[in-house]
Amino acid sequence: MRSERYIPYVxxxxxxxxxxxxxxxxxxxxxxxxxxxxxxxxxxxxxxxxAADLYFKDALxxxxxxxxxxxxxxxxxxxxxxxxLGGISRGRDLFLYVWTIPLGISDLAAGIVWxxxxxxxxxxxxxxxxxxxxxxxxxWLSYETPTMIFVAVVAAEVWRATAIVFVILVxxxxxIPKEYSEAxxxxxxxxxxxxxxxxxxxxxxxxxxxxxxxxxxxxxxxxVVVALGGRxxxxxxxxxxxxxxxxxxxxxxxxYSVIILGISVVATMLYLRLMRSKREGAA
Amino acid sequence: xxxxxxxxxxxxxxxFKALNGVSLEVRDQEFVVLLGPSxxxxxxxxxxxxxxxxxxxxxxWIGDRDVTELPPRARKIAMVFQNYAVFPHLTVxxxxxxxxxxxxxxxxxxxxxxxxxxTLMHIENLLERYPAQLSGGQRQRVAVARALAVEPEVLLMDxxxxxxxxxxxxxxxxxxxxxxxESRTTTLYVTHDQVEAMSLxxxxxxxxxxxxxxxxxxxxVYQEPANTFxxxxxxxxxxxxxxxxxxxxxxxxxSLSLKIPTPAPGPExxxxxxxxxxxxxxxxxxxxxxxxVLVVEPLGPHLLLTLRFGQQLLKATVPPDFxxxxxxxxxxxPQPDRLRWLDPxxxxxxxxx
Ligand SMILES: Nc1ncnc2c1ncn2[C@@H]1O[C@H](COP(=O)(O)OP(=O)(O)OP(=O)(O)O)[C@@H](O)[C@H]1O
Ligand SMILES: [Mg+2]
Numbered sequence: 001m002r003s004e005r006y007i008p009y010v011x012x013x014x015x016x017x018x019x020x021x022x023x024x025x026x027x028x029x030x031x032x033x034x035x036x037x038x039x040x041x042x043x044x045x046x047x048x049x050x051a052a053d054l055y056f057k058d059a060l061x062x063x064x065x066x067x068x069x070x071x072x073x074x075x076x077x078x079x080x081x082x083x084x085l086g087g088i089s090r091g092r093d094l095f096l097y098v099w100t101i102p103l104g105i106s107d108l109a110a111g112i113v114w115x116x117x118x119x120x121x122x123x124x125x126x127x128x129x130x131x132x133x134x135x136x137x138x139x140w141l142s143y144e145t146p147t148m149i150f151v152a153v154v155a156a157e158v159w160r161a162t163a164i165v166f167v168i169l170v171x172x173x174x175x176i177p178k179e180y181s182e183a184x185x186x187x188x189x190x191x192x193x194x195x196x197x198x199x200x201x202x203x204x205x206x207x208x209x210x211x212x213x214x215x216x217x218x219x220x221x222x223x224v225v226v227a228l229g230g231r232x233x234x235x236x237x238x239x240x241x242x243x244x245x246x247x248x249x250x251x252x253x254x255x256y257s258v259i260i261l262g263i264s265v266v267a268t269m270l271y272l273r274l275m276r277s278k279r280e281g282a283a
Numbered sequence: 284x285x286x287x288x289x290x291x292x293x294x295x296x297x298x299f300k301a302l303n304g305v306s307l308e309v310r311d312q313e314f315v316v317l318l319g320p321s322x323x324x325x326x327x328x329x330x331x332x333x334x335x336x337x338x339x340x341x342x343x344w345i346g347d348r349d350v351t352e353l354p355p356r357a358r359k360i361a362m363v364f365q366n367y368a369v370f371p372h373l374t375v376x377x378x379x380x381x382x383x384x385x386x387x388x389x390x391x392x393x394x395x396x397x398x399x400x401x402t403l404m405h406i407e408n409l410l411e412r413y414p415a416q417l418s419g420g421q422r423q424r425v426a427v428a429r430a431l432a433v434e435p436e437v438l439l440m441d442x443x444x445x446x447x448x449x450x451x452x453x454x455x456x457x458x459x460x461x462x463x464x465e466s467r468t469t470t471l472y473v474t475h476d477q478v479e480a481m482s483l484x485x486x487x488x489x490x491x492x493x494x495x496x497x498x499x500x501x502x503x504v505y506q507e508p509a510n511t512f513x514x515x516x517x518x519x520x521x522x523x524x525x526x527x528x529x530x531x532x533x534x535x536x537x538s539l540s541l542k543i544p545t546p547a548p549g550p551e552x553x554x555x556x557x558x559x560x561x562x563x564x565x566x567x568x569x570x571x572x573x574x575x576v577l578v579v580e581p582l583g584p585h586l587l588l589t590l591r592f593g594q595q596l597l598k599a600t601v602p603p604d605f606x607x608x609x610x611x612x613x614x615x616x617p618q619p620d621r622l623r624w625l626d627p628x629x630x631x632x633x634x635x636x
Binding site (some may be wrong): 177179181182183184185186187188189190193198201202204 | 334335354355356360361362364366369370372381382385386405406422429433
């Protein structure tokens with residue numbers, strides 16, 4: 001009898017240890033790394049160096065800009081797709097599978113796919129030349145065209161990571177009993193009103209999850225940017241990488257990581273606050 | 284004003300036939316109760332009238348409009364759902380106001396209607412709460428109030444009082460009846476509860492296995508059931524059905540001979556008689572039959588007797604001061620004008636008494 005009480009703890013212990021070892025400890029180390037000098041003393045030197053760096057402002061700007069553009073775009077698209085999927089019965093599974101294919105593609109691979117499109121001898125140039133719009137191959141992704149790189153990154157990210165939002169929202173929609181929509185319909189709500197007054201509020205918990213997840217991942221965007229723009233489109237995670245590898249300065253790299261962490265925490269808390277579910281207590 | 288008319292509705296779920304050609308007319312301002320056992324298709328019929336389900340065959344009319352092809356919101360009805368479907372993200376007030384908001388009612392009308400409906404259902408002090416903070420019965424009353432608040436011409440209610448305690452149900456039943464008569468609402472009301480059905484209905488439609496088996500005024504349904512199913516389903520305890528021998532135009536039960544009004548279909552006929560229509564005697568009587576008392580159950584207003592008559596069991600009720608013990612033999616005389624004759628093969632009533 002008595003030993004049974006310990007069983008749940010024993011069972012979750014391995015995963016807790018694993019998480020402590022691989023997440024909590026490195027997190028703590030990174031925090032410490034960012035506020036310590038080479039001699040081990042407490043200092044803000046790493047943050048000062050980071051802030052003084054030429055790339056810092058751009059990295060911060062582009063990271064936030066990418067997040068602000070990509071996440072709403074993805075949520076709106078995924079919501080539209082999920083609602084459309086709810087409207088069809090035949091071939092529903094087929095659409096579901098096709099729309100979720102990008103889930104299986106790594107971000108670096110996604111970046112390379114889009115690089116193959118936008119590069120000098122890529123599909124886009126071949127196509128435009130083929131139909132005679134341009135004579136010479138255009139250079140789309142150079143340091144002179146940060147806007148184009150930005151657009152390419154947005155396209156690649158939307159293509160790659162909308163599926164995860166979509167899957168979360170489809171699951172969320174399936175959890176909403178259809179009786180609510182039916183009741184709304186009987187009481188005179190148009191499809192549009194049903195969406196705004198019933199479906200969307202009831203989907204809030206799933207939307208919240210999707211937004212938090214996507215925002216955090218968007219703030220960490222890295223591989224796609226590296227593949228498409230190198231350092232021509234600086235982002236925070238990329239800077240952390242360059243400071244760690246190229247400049248051999250773990251302290252500043254850690255400072256970048258802490259900045260990403262800080263923004264993620266603030267964004268998450270904002271979502272949790274603003275989208276607090278209004279029904280008190282469990283339904 | 285509006286009537287409801289459905290014609291030859293057939294509905295199949297996969298291979299299962301839920302409705303087998305149901306026709307029903309609810310007249311303008313009439314209160315009709317759909318009564319039937321679980322799974323007989325009551326909710327399905329209601330959902331088809333509301334437009335939430337499409338029938339394979341048949342048409343639905345509301346007033347003089349053929350609404351068969353119209354979406355629910357164009358049918359101008361209100362409905363109380365069996366599972367309430369009260370919106371979890373809205374307060375009780377907003378739930379009740381939902382239909383009025385969709386109609387873009389003025390703020391004054393909205394507030395007045397919501398408060399009136401809430402007061403009627405005794406939930407006026409819960410208006411600020413969310414459904415998660417309500418009991419099942421309170422949630423059900425929110426669902427009823429939401430339907431009443433829009434003052435519909437046609438109201439569909441699917442077991443709207445099923446989750447209330449007996450006392451509250453009795454009170455709500457009376458209030459509903461008064462309100463709906465006053466507002467002249469055409470109502471189709473589903474229930475399992477035959478007492479509720481009898482007390483509320485102008486007419487009762489008894490359903491079984493996807494058919495409407497009888498559609499008539501409550502007392503007719505009670506006293507002249509169309510078949511053994513209706514006689515058995517309505518009334519507690521149910522109607523007795525005795526198999527009796529036929530001799531010419533007479534049915535013979537021991538010394539009792541009863542005239543069968545229509546030609547009997549065979550050598551035997553079923554005699555349907557309600558337990559309260561059997562008069563019991565302690566001494567031998569002319570024109571009676573005997574039965575042995577197996578069980579005596581005192582129920583308050585009367586005693587319920589379980590009896591053995593030959594190989595058959597039957598029930599009878601007697602006044603509470605009737606001195607009877609198990610094992611005794613009693614003499615019974617049925618009320619001659621309360622008898623029902625049925626075909627033992629099909630269970631259908633013989634035509635016209
Ligand atoms: N969506 C569905 N899919 C398959 N079968 C269904 C569906 N809805 C109802 N049925 C079947 O149709 C029959 C009638 O169902 P319905 O809900 O109309 O019964 P009911 O008379 O309202 O019963 P209750 O009194 O228990 O509510 C049932 O046998 C049920 O199993
Ligand atoms: Mg039902």
